[in-house]
Every structure is written in structure tokens, then in C-alpha cells.
Amino acid sequence: MAQSGDEFNRPVADAVASSTLEMVLSDTSLSRLKRMVMASWIEIKTLFPLAAPSIMMYLINNSVSNTARIFSGHLGDLEFAAWSLGSSGIHLFGYGLLLGMGSAVETLCGQAYGAGRYEMLGIYLQRASIVLFLTGLPTTLIYIFSKQILIFMHEPKNVASLAAVIVHGLVPQLFAFTVNFPIQKFLQSQSLVLPGAYISLATAGVHVLLSWVAVYKIGFGLIGLSLVWSFSWWILVTAQFLYILLSPKCKHTWNGLKWEAFNGLWEFVKLSVGSAVMLCLQTWYLQVLVLIAGLFRNPELALDALSVCLSINNMLYTVAIGFNAAASVRVSNELGAGNPKSAAFSVFMVIFVSFILALVDAATVLWQRHRISHVFTDGETVAHAVSELCPFLSVTIVLNGIQPVLSGVAVGCGWQAFVAYINVGCYYIVGVPLGCLLGFKFNLSVKMLYTCTGNMVRYDRRSNDSNHHFALGDVSN
Secondary structure, three states, rough: OOOHHOOOOOOHHHHHHHHHHHHHOOOOOOHHHHHHHHHHHHHHHHHHHHHHHHHHHHHHHHHHHHHHHHHHHHHOOHHHHHHHHHHHHHHHHHHHHHHHHHHHHHHHHHHHHHHHOOOOHHHHHHHHHHHHHHHHHHHHHHHOOHHHHHHHHOOOHHHHHHHHHHHHHHHHHHHHHHHHHHHHHHHOOOOHHHHHHHHHHHHHHHHHHHHHHHHHHHHHHHHHHHHHHHHHHHHHHHHHHHHHHHHHHOOOOOOOOOOHHHOHHHHHHHHHHHHHHHHHHHHHHHHHHHHOOOOOOOHHHHHHHHHHHHHHHHHHHHHHHHHHHHHHHHHHHHHHHOOOOOOOOOOHHHHHHHHHHHHHHHHHHHHOOOOOOHHHOOOHHHHHHHHHHHHHHHHHHHOOOOHHHHHHHHHHHOOOOHHHHHHHHHHHHHHHHHHHHHHOOOOOHHHHHHHHHHHOOOOEEEEHHHHHHHEEEEOOO
């Protein structure tokens, strides 16, 4: 199948690099140190061209979300709080559900690609899109009745009403997820991540321009921001699909629409459920924090401070997510090719590199802790609250440098259900109950509440000015 020139067959090149790494790791005639040095160089040359574009793509996609958040923050504190409650309190549910179910494509496409069954990748892509679309249909009911749901959960009525307007404008984006997530995994399993990064970069530019027009020229406010955000995702989906149709690099893996995509839907659903539980429990955990913040005595300030911290965390989290994608592809490809030593070595390298980068990110956040919130909002009260939370945020950033990579390894191995049980125990059986018990019931240190829950924030401060009284740790009656 090997070809020359511009039509060089990518699968053959990947297989050569993979077999070389396995041979080096298995060569007992070399000293252990020399094997490690040679293997590290081979793995880095394979890993970074895969991880760097993924990081860039996720960072750009995250910047699209942050652009909308920044625009809302400069509209006012109420708008900023409503955006946080709508996008993180409701929309995050649909995002997490579809992202989790779509991650099954990583396992199937990665292992099929490693085993040389290239024609199955296109079928898996279509099968995943069908399952995700059917999942998205009932999910829209949560969006439609978002105001009633938020008020039922005792969120402030003024914030809930405005948040519902935002969520209604994000319904088109929900269905963009049903196609985008499978396309991303389809391309990543073939190490075709750079085109997606370029498409994301172009889409981000269009998004910023349209957001500025919607807010400052037309005056559409938050509904304009949410509709522009949805439209930008459909630009992203359309451009990626056109790339698959037109690129010669996908000619072995995309053979057009196939009726076979409707076969084995139930088996795909069962694998998707394990993936969904694993990732949803991580994503929805942040959603729980946002909903809890809306119950505090000063919900606008609580939501604003939490929104800034989560935005920073999510932005830096993209580095780990990029390595997550790289780890999943590398492990699934190596296992599919029958190279267990290469798969194990890839795990070690990707964790090590991601951890070092997370340390650098955490140090940067601590260095800029007093200024970092001004990107999102001009409020000095919010800035002070955020600066107090940054030490805990930096710990979260370091831990997030490792955890997503391990999840990527699990996905590459097809261990989604096992990781789901771990997440249930860590996040919900231990973390949230223990943190709330120590922080609220026994009034222990605010640091204890944050530490026990991983990302939960509690800020307790009394200003001399009673008009600026706030306490993120106090739950309203």
C-alpha cells in the first residue's frame, strides 16, 4: 500500500515508527539506559506531533467558550453570573453526556486503525453520530425547561431567567456536538490533528468578530452570544466534514455513507455508556459546583468567582486533554498493532511530560493571582475572591495534569467501565459528601472543603462595608 510523494501512505509510516520503538525496547543487547534514551527520543518524536496540534485545537475551542464568557462578564455581574449558571449549570450536562458517549469512538477507531482495518473507521464515525443524535433528542427537554429546573433547585429567579435565555440559544450547539465529537475522534485516531487545529483557529477568529457585532453593534446581548456560539460550532463541524470528504489522507478510512452504520447500534451504546459514565462524572462534577454556588447568600459573587476559577482551570486543562487524546491514540494503536511494551512506555512518557507542564501552569497562576480575574470582569471584589482561591486552583491544575492522561490510557485500553467506578467513588461517595460535611456542618477550614472536593471553592470574608458583605461558604436559608 505504500506510495510516494504527496500520496505517501500514512498508516505505513506510523507502523514503521511503532515497530521501531518495540524493537528498541525489546533489544536486550543494549544497556537499560541506552534503551530508555533511544525509546524516549522515538516516543517524543511520535507523541509531540500528535499532542501539540490536539492541545492547540482544544485550546482554541476553549477560547471560543471563554470569548463568550468574557463578553458576558463585561456586560455586567448579573450577566456574568447568568452565563456561568446557564453554560456550566445546564449546558455542561449535554456537553458531558455527548462527549462521554462519543469517546467510545476513540477505542474503536484507534484499535481498528492500529490493526489495519481502515474501512471500519468511517462506519464507527457514522454509527457514533447516529447514537449521539438519538441521545441528544431527549436531552433538549432539559434545555427547554431549564428555567423551571433552575428555579426548582432554588437558584435565584433573576439569574435563572436570564440563564434560561442563554440555554435556549445553545440548543443548536447541542446537536453540533453529536457530529463534532465523533469526527474529532475519527481524525485523532489517524493522527490527523493539525487540520482540526487550523479549522478551529479560523473558526475562533470568526467567532470573536461575530460576538463583537452581536453584542456591541446589534445589541443582542446574551442571546446573541449564545446563538453566535452555536453557529461557530456548526462552522467547525462543516469544515471538518469537508476535510474528511476532500482530503486524500482519509480516502482509506472514509468510503461514504454506509448502511452498516445502523448495524450493531446496541453494542455501540453499551460501550458508549461506560465512556459516558467515566467522563460525565468528571464533567458533571463541575456542574454540581456551579449549582451549589448559586445557592450561596450572594449568588452573583459566588458564581462570578467560581466562573473565573473554572475558566482558568478549563483553559489550562486543555493541555492535559491534548495529552489525553495523544495517550489514547498511542495506546490503542500500539495495542492494536500487538506492541505491549511500546504501549506501556507511551503511558510513562505522556504522564511525565504532562505533569511537568502542569507544574509550570500552576506556578504561572500563582504568580498572576491578583491580576488574572481582570481578563473576565472588572470587579475588584471578584478579583480579591479569585486571588484567595488561586492557591487551591494551582493544586487542582497539577492534579489535572495527570488524571486526564490516565483516563486517555483507560479509553485506549477499553477500560471505561472500570474508570467509571473509580470516579463514582472519588468524586461523589468520598469527595463531595466529606467536603460538604467538614466545610458546612462542622465549619472547619475553607481549605478543607476545597481539598476534599478537589475543585469546590469556599471563600469566607467579611468586608468592613456591609454593602459588600459576601461569603461563598455560607448557604442561604
